[in-house]
Amino acid sequence: MTLPSTTSLDWENGAKREVTGEIVKVLKHRRQDRGMRLEEFASRCVQRGEIHELVTTDHVETAAGSRIDRVGFLGFAEFIQAGVVDRGDTVLLDDEPVGTVLGFDACHFPNHYNVLIHTERTLTGPEAGLRPGSHIVFRPPARL
Template identity: 35%
Template sequence: MTDSKTLGVGSNDPYLSGVTPDRPDMAHRAIEGRMVAVSARSHDARGLSLIPQRTRCLRRYDIHELIVTDESGQGSGDTVDRVAYLGFFEITSGGLLIQGDELLIADQMIGSVIGFDETHLPNHLNIVVSAAQRESGRASGLTLNDPVIFQPVWNN
């Protein structure tokens, strides 16, 4: 039988047990990268399951997917249906990504991170961003090698 201690979830997980605050209060540097693929797709009933954890570490050279939604009030543990795919980016300077950090691509403010979906792990992480407009990367005018920055909203 598998229990929460075996899986590393439940009472051992600081997010699920309430030990970690809603917004972790730590200074962290910006994460930087470059677009390696630009998408033209969107979906109205995607069913992305945002994990309860509000932080993820992103390592240099890893590639992850950027997804936007115009659904309001979504966050950790919620399901997101209305999405548009921006594309994939490669990390050039890794770090800690915290829910609420802002995504800029080619100096354009895209929106704020609302959560993470692990459907495709270990291949890549889906990073879900709340945006005013649900537009794909192509519709937003993104191009290959555009600079990607996750800017912390709080730092000391």
């Protein structure tokens, strides 16, 4: 899936390695009125050992400040492999593609970021089959 974008990500994106992690806590709730705000940044660096929250949404807006209301909470993930997570990265859970990084919400930062993942419908951790120890990968989109 290709997300609409207010800016092209291709102007500076070179090759990068995958960013990996594992689920440390599964979440099972969803909201229709969450009120998250999309950060203007198209990428975030993550360090080994950091823990961030994974949130699904069916929203497609990518403009800075876009309100994200419809969300499903997957869980918290510890990053095992440091790197850069970019808008448009494919997200795999236990080797199965689940969605595409839409962007980031920083309402809880510096404690953690909410990594917003576009999915066709909002998903919770149990609906995605997650358990503590489930593997997550942020894979860069294929380049032609």
